[in-house]
Amino acid sequence: MAALQSLRPAVGGIARNPILVVVAALFAVAQLPSLFVPPSRPVLSFAVSITMFGVFVLLLPFAQGGFLGMADEAVAGRTRLGTFVSVGKEHYVSLLLGYLVLLALNFAFGFLAFFGGMAVLLGGAYTSTGSAEAGNTVSTGAGAGGAATGTGGFGADPAVLAAAALVGVGLLLVYFLVTFFVQFYAHAVVLDGTDLVAGFRRSAGLVRHNLLGVFGYTVLLLVGGTVFGGIAAVSSTVAALAFGGGTPGSPVAELLPTLSPVIAVVGVLVYLVVVGLIGAFYGTYSVAFYRSISESG
Numbered sequence: 001m002a003a004l005q006s007l008r009p010a011v012g013g014i015a016r017n018p019i020l021v022v023v024a025a026l027f028a029v030a031q032l033p034s035l036f037v038p039p040s041r042p043v044l045s046f047a048v049s050i051t052m053f054g055v056f057v058l059l060l061p062f063a064q065g066g067f068l069g070m071a072d073e074a075v076a077g078r079t080r081l082g083t084f085v086s087v088g089k090e091h092y093v094s095l096l097l098g099y100l101v102l103l104a105l106n107f108a109f110g111f112l113a114f115f116g117g118m119a120v121l122l123g124g125a126y127t128s129t130g131s132a133e134a135g136n137t138v139s140t141g142a143g144a145g146g147a148a149t150g151t152g153g154f155g156a157d158p159a160v161l162a163a164a165a166l167v168g169v170g171l172l173l174v175y176f177l178v179t180f181f182v183q184f185y186a187h188a189v190v191l192d193g194t195d196l197v198a199g200f201r202r203s204a205g206l207v208r209h210n211l212l213g214v215f216g217y218t219v220l221l222l223v224g225g226t227v228f229g230g231i232a233a234v235s236s237t238v239a240a241l242a243f244g245g246g247t248p249g250s251p252v253a254e255l256l257p258t259l260s261p262v263i264a265v266v267g268v269l270v271y272l273v274v275v276g277l278i279g280a281f282y283g284t285y286s287v288a289f290y291r292s293i294s295e296s297g
Contacts, residue, residue: 002292003216010285013074024279025272061095062088068190071283187290232274239267
């Protein structure tokens with residue numbers, strides 16, 4: 001299976017080119033400012049988050065292209081930083097447009113899921129309230145001077161909740177299918193030199209002809225990303241808490257005051273190393289896998 005066969009060249013590429021870990025860790029460094037903004041300053045936190053989002057939208061396509069170019073060289077032999085700059089510049093416009101397309105797709109599905117769910121739930125609550133009020137009227141009329149046996153209130157009908165769940169699952173399935181089929185568009189642009197539209201088509205075609213292999217590849221990335229991403233999340237959270245000392249009066253604030261500098265430094269280092277390894281592995285593994293299914297397809 002291509003998903004398993006691509007593991008060896010991916011690991012070998014990292015072993016020959018540890019610079020990939022360093023470059024990937026630099027992406028994590030760019031995220032550190034948002035981690036250390038204290039929650040007690042929500043305006044500053046919001047401003048930093050918006051600024052970082054804008055920076056990532058503009059710079060991530062450049063970094064994505066450059067890193068894929070480096071990973072491609074690493075799988076075959078040796079790579080260098082010059083490749084990062086040259087390949088990132090060469091494919092920047094196409095990858096930026098592709099990133100914006102996927103970003104718009106995320107917003108669209110999020111919008112549909114949120115407002116669709118709200119509409120269904122509010123409709124169900126209205127139906128439930130109307131039914132309760134009708135029951136109250138009948139009950140009140142049935143007994144002379146009797147009090148109502150039911151009370152109105154908001155409560156969604158189970159059937160409506162089931163319908164909302166089905167709609168949500170359906171939207172989520174469509175979203176995952178779309179992202180599943182176009183996940184290699186950037187590889188097509190960078191490694192095969194296609195334009196953006198051809199890159200989406202190339203990705204969809206390769207996935208369609210290698211469904212089992214791509215599924216195994218995706219599962220391996222998902223499992224590995226969950227495990228190591230969890231380690232990165234815990235280390236960054238501990239570092240942020242240690243740096244800020246925790247919320248006053250909380251157990252964290254009482255436990256960390258003497259060790260907080262050490263814990264913060266260790267947490268940051270673990271976070272950078274883990275994110276660097278995750279990024280380097282994704283780069284070489286995705287390139288090795290893409291090359292494998294391209295040759296077979």
